[in-house]
Amino acid sequence: xxxxxxxxxxxxxxxxxxSANVKKVLRQLGISTDIIRRxxxxxxxxxxxxxxxxxxxxxxxxxxxxxxxxTLEDSGNGIPDIALAMQEGYSTAPENVHELGFGAGxxxxxxxxxxxxxxxxxxxxxxxxxxxxxxLK
Amino acid sequence: xxxxxxVELLEADVLCGADRLESxxxxxxxxxxxxxxxxxxxxxxxxxxxxxxAQVVRTAExxxxxxxVFVRGKMPPPDVIELADDSGLVLLSCRxxxxxxxxxxxxxxxxxGGVVGE
Numbered sequence: 001x002x003x004x005x006x007x008x009x010x011x012x013x014x015x016x017x018x019s020a021n022v023k024k025v026l027r028q029l030g031i032s033t034d035i036i037r038r039x040x041x042x043x044x045x046x047x048x049x050x051x052x053x054x055x056x057x058x059x060x061x062x063x064x065x066x067x068x069x070x071t072l073e074d075s076g077n078g079i080p081d082i083a084l085a086m087q088e089g090y091s092t093a094p095e096n097v098h099e100l101g102f103g104a105g106x107x108x109x110x111x112x113x114x115x116x117x118x119x120x121x122x123x124x125x126x127x128x129x130x131x132x133x134x135x136l137k
Numbered sequence: 138x139x140x141x142x143x144v145e146l147l148e149a150d151v152l153c154g155a156d157r158l159e160s161x162x163x164x165x166x167x168x169x170x171x172x173x174x175x176x177x178x179x180x181x182x183x184x185x186x187x188x189x190x191a192q193v194v195r196t197a198e199x200x201x202x203x204x205x206v207f208v209r210g211k212m213p214p215p216d217v218i219e220l221a222d223d224s225g226l227v228l229l230s231c232r233x234x235x236x237x238x239x240x241x242x243x244x245x246x247x248x249x250g251g252v253v254g255e
Binding site for chain 2: 012013014015016018020023026033037040041044045048100101102104105106107108109113
């Protein structure tokens with residue numbers, strides 16, 4: 001099963017809609033609560049990132065018998081130093097994002113923590129593609 | 138502790154989910170930083186916070202929480218209450234500040250539970 005979402009970059013209030021929908025679908029499929037939560041958190045952090053940093057993007061989720069794969073792609077500014085961005089506490093989020101409860105530099109580390117595989121491809125000025133997978137077995 | 142007891146202990150207003158007050162909750166956390174909630178919380182059913190935007194509801198939803206308590210008399214806008222109601226969450230608002238609200242619940246047995254990584 002595959003799911004596709006357009007992430008609206010203009011509206012911070014609607015960020016998380018795609019993740020909430022993925023969560024609902026996985027629950028209907030009878031996936032375990034622990035797996036669902038890991039997928040939901042990783043995808044939600046990714047979604048928030050796309051809204052904060054890249055003016056939105058697209059998210060594709062593939063559900064196979066073995067694992068759940070998430071691919072998030074945007075046409076934002078890109079990440080110049082991925083290793084630095086992966087460090088807990090490092091953030092380039094603007095101040096207004098802090099007031100909303102984000103921008104603590106935990107997004108990418110969290111995504112890595114909650115998934116079994118994570119790959120980031122990014123080109124400055126072109127965009128970023130994040131692939132994440134959570135194993136079902 | 139039942140959510141109903143939280144309402145009584147904090148003299149809180151119930152903003153939505155009045156039919157879900159008999160739900161049992163066993164631990165809670167307090168934070169205004171949703172990134173930290175997503176990073177460190179595990180199995181806490183109640184979130185105390187001073188933030189009132191939609192992402193607080195989304196964060197609680199992702200973490201399978203049952204109840205959000207807005208402290209310092211904060212009131213979320215109607216669309217946030219509606220989102221929470223659709224997600225099956227109970228929303229409460231109390232006048233106490235974060236420290237006092239957390240302390241009162243803690244002393245009545247609603248502890249912090251474990252955190253991820255411990």
